[in-house]
Each structure stands twice: as C-alpha cells, then as structure tokens.
Amino acid sequence: MPEAEAASRLAAQARLEALSFKDLDSWAEDDHAAAFKAFLRSCRALDSSAAELRPAQSPNRELLAICRKALEHENLPRTEARRFFETHFQPFAVVPHSGRGFLTGYYEPEFLGSRTPDSHYKVPLLARPDDLVTVPQGQTLPGIDKGLQAARRTAKGYEPYPDRAAIEDGALGPLAKPVVYLREPGEAFIIHVQGSSRIRLTDGSVMRVAYAGRNGHPYTSIGRVLVQRGEMDLETMTLAKLMGWLKDNLGPARELMRQNQSYIFFREADELAPEDGPIGGAGFPLVPGRSLAVDRGLWGYGLPFWLEGDLPFTLDRSEPLRRLMIAQDTGSAIVGPARGDFFFGSGEEAGIRAGLLRHTTRFVVLKPKARR
Structure with missing residues (x-):
C-alpha cells in the first residue's frame, strides 16, 4: 500500500501524540541491544543492497536511510543501541479514536x-x-x-x-x-x-x-x-x-x-535451521520477544514500537511489559492502529504464555526523524 494512503487510513483511526523518550516508562531499563539485533534483521530485508530478501512494499525513505546507518554495525552494546534509537527516531503515542490499545500473543x-x-x-x-x-x-x-x-x-x-x-x-x-x-x-x-x-x-x-x-x-x-x-x-x-x-x-x-x-x-519451510524462528510476513525468521505483528495496512515492516502493559505467566501472575519491539509480521486478526500480536517463540511454554496474553496495552510508535 502506498505510504500516503496508509497515513490517511491511520489518521482516520487514531491520532499520534508526540512524546520524548523520558515519557516512556522504564525506557532506560530495556535491553536495547536485543531490540537492535531484531531491527537489523528488518534492515537487511529492507535494504536491497544488503540482502536477497525484499519486502512486500517499498520502505519509508527515512526508515531506509536509518537502516543503512544501522547496517554499519553488526551489533551495538545496550547503551549505544539505546542512543541509536534516540538519535534516529521520535516516539509518538498511538491513541485510537475509539477504544484502547490491545495486545495478544502467538507462537x-x-x-x-x-x-x-x-x-x-x-x-x-x-x-x-x-x-x-x-x-x-x-x-x-x-x-x-x-x-x-x-x-x-x-x-x-x-x-x-x-x-x-x-x-x-x-x-x-x-x-x-x-x-x-x-x-x-x-x-x-x-x-x-x-x-x-x-x-x-x-x-x-x-x-x-x-x-x-x-x-x-x-x-x-x-x-x-x-x-x-x-x-x-x-x-x-x-x-x-x-x-x-x-x-x-x-x-x-x-x-x-x-x-x-x-x-x-x-x-x-525447509530453509529454516532448527534454531530459527518461523518466517514472518516480512520474509525472515521472527525473534522471540522482539517481533511484533501489526496491521499491515497501517504500519510498515521495520518500525520500532514501544509497548507498556503486562505480560502474564499464569492467569493470576504477570510481569510488567516495558519493551521495544519491531514490526516484522502481520495477521488477519491484527486490525487497527494500536493492535499487536507478541511473538513468544516455539513450543509448549511459549504457547501457554501466548494463550494468556489478551491485555490492554499502550502503543508508542518510533517514527523515523526526517533527514536534514
């Protein structure tokens, strides 16, 4: 879908409220290095010069420029990874015109x-x-x-x-x-x-x-x-x-x-190694705990999202969810601007946790800063 059309659809369903990174609860405590590794997978797919895989739609030009900067690094330590996201992105709270953000899980x-x-x-x-x-x-x-x-x-x-x-x-x-x-x-x-x-x-x-x-x-x-x-x-x-x-x-x-x-x-999918996650909509293996499925008609693959909510362990026990995730998949049930699916991984334990997650969640999209 053309970027302008997606932006128009988004505006009809939600407003974006500009934030600072200081407004994100526990932002500094997250493992930004893990998020950066997941982001690199998206960048390799988005950049035609860096991978054979190509996305289903042309990426946002600003996001592609940021990706090419990211690809200059194989990995970044947590502090430097956090600085990278803070330098190149601007957080915006996604506020639906009706309802609230909602997060489910899959595996x-x-x-x-x-x-x-x-x-x-x-x-x-x-x-x-x-x-x-x-x-x-x-x-x-x-x-x-x-x-x-x-x-x-x-x-x-x-x-x-x-x-x-x-x-x-x-x-x-x-x-x-x-x-x-x-x-x-x-x-x-x-x-x-x-x-x-x-x-x-x-x-x-x-x-x-x-x-x-x-x-x-x-x-x-x-x-x-x-x-x-x-x-x-x-x-x-x-x-x-x-x-x-x-x-x-x-x-x-x-x-x-x-x-x-x-x-x-x-x-x-005989191309997958045993340690790989399943193939997501973006065309490469998903990362447990960092890959997020989003509404493909509103958001492009590769966008980082900050989530604030709860992650359940059992019906009566959960932990706070304060995590940076990357849009790398979609699903027919994932419809709306503040609607996501959290990828837990493979196997029985991942399935138990995925089946418990159906919680209201705050969605914050990290939009690329315009190039100067």
Whole structure:
C-alpha cells in the first residue's frame, strides 16, 4: 500500500501524540541491544543492497536511510543501541479514536504428524492452490467484494474463494494438495491461527511449515464465540483449555471452527535451521520477544514500537511489559492502529504464555526523524 494512503487510513483511526523518550516508562531499563539485533534483521530485508530478501512494499525513505546507518554495525552494546534509537527516531503515542490499545500473543506450535495419511494421521494442512490470487492491500478485483483479500482465478474471471466449510467439504477438488497430515482437527486449526508450526514426523525428524496464503475471508475468534455462548469464561480461558474442548467435542467443534471462514495454506519451510524462528510476513525468521505483528495496512515492516502493559505467566501472575519491539509480521486478526500480536517463540511454554496474553496495552510508535 502506498505510504500516503496508509497515513490517511491511520489518521482516520487514531491520532499520534508526540512524546520524548523520558515519557516512556522504564525506557532506560530495556535491553536495547536485543531490540537492535531484531531491527537489523528488518534492515537487511529492507535494504536491497544488503540482502536477497525484499519486502512486500517499498520502505519509508527515512526508515531506509536509518537502516543503512544501522547496517554499519553488526551489533551495538545496550547503551549505544539505546542512543541509536534516540538519535534516529521520535516516539509518538498511538491513541485510537475509539477504544484502547490491545495486545495478544502467538507462537510456533509443535505437533505430531505424518507425510502420508493413515488411521491416526488424516487431517491435512494444504499447500497454496494454483488458482488462489491474493488481493493487494487497499485494492479490489472485478467481481470481488471489497472486504475479501483473495480471489479464485477462473476462465470467466475472478470469483470469491471458497470459505473454510466449503474447502473442508472438497471445493478445491484436485487443487487440494496436502503438505502434511495431523491427528486432530483442532491441532490443524491452531496452526491456521498461528500461521506456522514444527511437525514431529513419524521417523523422528522435524518438519517446519510456514504460511503460504489464505482464502481472503475474514477471521473470527472461536474463543470469543465460546465465551459469547457461555461455554467458557474469558478470564479463565487458556489455549490448553480451548484445545481440550475442541478435542472432547468433535461434532460441535467442527461447527464452531467453521464459524471462522478464513482458511490458511502452507508450505514446507525447509530453509529454516532448527534454531530459527518461523518466517514472518516480512520474509525472515521472527525473534522471540522482539517481533511484533501489526496491521499491515497501517504500519510498515521495520518500525520500532514501544509497548507498556503486562505480560502474564499464569492467569493470576504477570510481569510488567516495558519493551521495544519491531514490526516484522502481520495477521488477519491484527486490525487497527494500536493492535499487536507478541511473538513468544516455539513450543509448549511459549504457547501457554501466548494463550494468556489478551491485555490492554499502550502503543508508542518510533517514527523515523526526517533527514536534514
């Protein structure tokens, strides 16, 4: 999306209040060196002279100039990293015209799976179909509703892509090509929500799957639907509790999951090393605790965000969140100027913490200072 259009959309949804770094609670105590390392990953992707990867949209010119300065350093100590951000960026509080900032968490789950189906492994993750066309942010295609973000290419033109229920009922026909098979529909659904996974195969090896596209239909939180129906209480809901409900109520769970019309397609990410995080929307491995998913229609990849809120350990225990993070991913549920998704990492512990995070949070964007 063009920068001017994104700025116009942002102004319609929020105002930006200029701050000083002294206004940021516990700013000096954060590990700015860790944030700088994550920032360098974005910079390598943004700078075409420094990496093969290229972002989905042209970066802000001021941000690109700052990135090129950052790339002169492999790493910076904490104090120097803090000085770098303070020198090159100006903090602005993001104040939505309605509501408050809201932060959730996500992670890379790990499940058992098989490359071939059998009586235990029969729930597929599908590869991106050849007829799927992604609609660029802010654009439309002939015959496609403005709210849809993908379409199906046919001999007669474009048509809306099948929703989750239709795909599960076989609407893709021979275009439905499984990447891997899982045990439970609920496991596949969680991977759809998270956008990536580690799959421990029957031969003991680990397969990584990454996001490859979506059918373009809107995302619906099934956890919110369960709360609205009175099946669960929001204050005590956890990811483990949700997954247990999906496993123990297969018939109702199938109907519930179909309330989310969005459907995700995957690819095998065999380029990833075991120590790498999953691939984010910006095209490179995410950094646990420093990568933030944002609304891609409002914010560009690579922007630093300062967050002030709480990070839960359990339902009744949390720690203060005062952290500099970098916009490196997006998601269909991440919509709005002060809406983010905190990447916790991989595995069970990360999943527990990700499932607990759904808190109001103060968002402060660090905007590049204009070059003089």
